[in-house]
Amino acid sequence: MTTSVQSTTAYAVRRSSLMASMGHVFDTTQDDLHSLFPAQIPETFEPGQGLFWEGDPAEHVFEIVEGVMRVFRILSDGRRGITGFLFAGDLVGLAYRDKYLCSAEAVNRIRVRRATRERFHRLAAESPNVNAQLFAAVCDELSGMQDQVLLLAHKCAEERVAGFLLMMARRTGQSLTTRHELNLPMTRLDMADYLGLTIETVCRVFTRLKTDRVITATGRHSVVIDRPAALARFAGQDDPAISTASSASFVL
Amino acid sequence: MTTSVQSTTAYAVRRSSLMASMGHVFDTTQDDLHSLFPAQIPETFEPGQGLFWEGDPAEHVFEIVEGVMRVFRILSDGRRGITGFLFAGDLVGLAYRDKYLCSAEAVNRIRVRRATRERFHRLAAESPNVNAQLFAAVCDELSGMQDQVLLLAHKCAEERVAGFLLMMARRTGQSLTTRHELNLPMTRLDMADYLGLTIETVCRVFTRLKTDRVITATGRHSVVIDRPAALARFAGQDDPAISTASSASFVL
DNA sequence: CGACATGTTGATGCGTCTCAAACGCAGTGG
DNA sequence: CCACTGCGTTTGAGACGCATCAACATGTCG
Numbered sequence: 001m002t003t004s005v006q007s008t009t010a011y012a013v014r015r016s017s018l019m020a021s022m023g024h025v026f027d028t029t030q031d032d033l034h035s036l037f038p039a040q041i042p043e044t045f046e047p048g049q050g051l052f053w054e055g056d057p058a059e060h061v062f063e064i065v066e067g068v069m070r071v072f073r074i075l076s077d078g079r080r081g082i083t084g085f086l087f088a089g090d091l092v093g094l095a096y097r098d099k100y101l102c103s104a105e106a107v108n109r110i111r112v113r114r115a116t117r118e119r120f121h122r123l124a125a126e127s128p129n130v131n132a133q134l135f136a137a138v139c140d141e142l143s144g145m146q147d148q149v150l151l152l153a154h155k156c157a158e159e160r161v162a163g164f165l166l167m168m169a170r171r172t173g174q175s176l177t178t179r180h181e182l183n184l185p186m187t188r189l190d191m192a193d194y195l196g197l198t199i200e201t202v203c204r205v206f207t208r209l210k211t212d213r214v215i216t217a218t219g220r221h222s223v224v225i226d227r228p229a230a231l232a233r234f235a236g237q238d239d240p241a242i243s244t245a246s247s248a249s250f251v252l
Numbered sequence: 253m254t255t256s257v258q259s260t261t262a263y264a265v266r267r268s269s270l271m272a273s274m275g276h277v278f279d280t281t282q283d284d285l286h287s288l289f290p291a292q293i294p295e296t297f298e299p300g301q302g303l304f305w306e307g308d309p310a311e312h313v314f315e316i317v318e319g320v321m322r323v324f325r326i327l328s329d330g331r332r333g334i335t336g337f338l339f340a341g342d343l344v345g346l347a348y349r350d351k352y353l354c355s356a357e358a359v360n361r362i363r364v365r366r367a368t369r370e371r372f373h374r375l376a377a378e379s380p381n382v383n384a385q386l387f388a389a390v391c392d393e394l395s396g397m398q399d400q401v402l403l404l405a406h407k408c409a410e411e412r413v414a415g416f417l418l419m420m421a422r423r424t425g426q427s428l429t430t431r432h433e434l435n436l437p438m439t440r441l442d443m444a445d446y447l448g449l450t451i452e453t454v455c456r457v458f459t460r461l462k463t464d465r466v467i468t469a470t471g472r473h474s475v476v477i478d479r480p481a482a483l484a485r486f487a488g489q490d491d492p493a494i495s496t497a498s499s500a501s502f503v504l
Numbered sequence: 505c506g507a508c509a510t511g512t513t514g515a516t517g518c519g520t521c522t523c524a525a526a527c528g529c530a531g532t533g534g
Numbered sequence: 535c536c537a538c539t540g541c542g543t544t545t546g547a548g549a550c551g552c553a554t555c556a557a558c559a560t561g562t563c564g
Contacts, residue, residue, distance in 0.1 A: 073398075083402065128377075138387070142394050142397060153404050153446075188543065189542085193405075196405030198522080200521075207544075451510090452512080456512085456552095
């Protein structure tokens, strides 16, 4: 990498938090982070297909147009640790230094736009607004990671799964007050690797939530949250990990 | 907050990573992040004294000149979760939005310089170099948090404590090849709250490491790492959590 | 010296992991 | 249409690791 701009980097961005934090300050109709991507027909990736791998030269930044991605690293013992899930509007591949530090795969079929890192950072540097948005978004991600750390360090299986469901509801823009169906495109293994549990434990918590009438399974990859308040209680209620948080998403 | 600059924010900065990542690009003798703080006699805080508390209006940014700090949140069940330790050269209090999201206390006696957020962000915005440094540093922190997430999600007590010792050695600039004394100013409770363990478990791991001749206790708050390779093996070896990482430090 | 905080060690219980088996759904082919 | 097959999921029994509770040791400060 030759320019100084390229060695300054970011990780990722969630559109929702970005709008929430910056919308009142910046004009988001122009000068938006998402305007950095060429207005072309998005590429599609099939479920399980990888966008890039840990260690690959970091050449592109991706914007998720539709679908869900998982970002993970392989630990020395061969296990997979998922550091986050990414949704429509999120950016991914803002790799740090010149290699990707994580791998990224499609969970379900996704559509993405891509820009070269060179182009992305050059354009971002041209606009103070975009620059600030990028910065704010990374800060948001950092806050979310802190919540995730607290969750993993101090919470039991029930709290983790309940918190995960609440996070999914929030990230997909659900109002918890009404009785929506919540789509969970990832497998139990994905959840387990994200929450630091085993498939079996995740599963047992699900059945417990079902027998307690907190949720109803409407399919293998979809549930209805019947009693959001009870779910929040399971999750540890007014924790930062639930109220503030993102709990996932950034990416290198 | 009235200006757009103030609502863009950052979390923290470690001097070491900052130098490592940016030193070859930026002139660090001038235009340094640390030059944003008034060249005045640093304030001192006594052990256990708080710099700011979760929820306080975020008025100042601090630079640690000497000593160690802990950053934490209180969970809904009353337990304390430490999200990181900060060392000389680190910045803290780059709060996001207008309230601190974490509390910060001195572990041992520390010396700090402070700048108002308004001044800090105004000066930072004036220099592209400083701006980029700030951004890169926050990205570094994000990477470190990811490592910490992987550690907490997938590692056992032995691995966590061993990893913690390696992190401490690295953060205090130790070359693991020679036989240095490692200072651990924090209590067992601090380590436990940081690693998601109990005091007793941390203690038992210490004694195991001692009986295995991996470390030697030279005092309550200092150990010698006798066999760094063995310690790295305990920690899970060439994990990202050890090689890449910071494992802590950022702060809101 | 005594009082208190911090650290260490031990006995026991709970929660999660591990191993194993059965189930259910989706896709395929007869 | 249904049997077959593969994979993800669910459920169970047992083992293991860490938390909990308790007692004691040690260091620190009056």
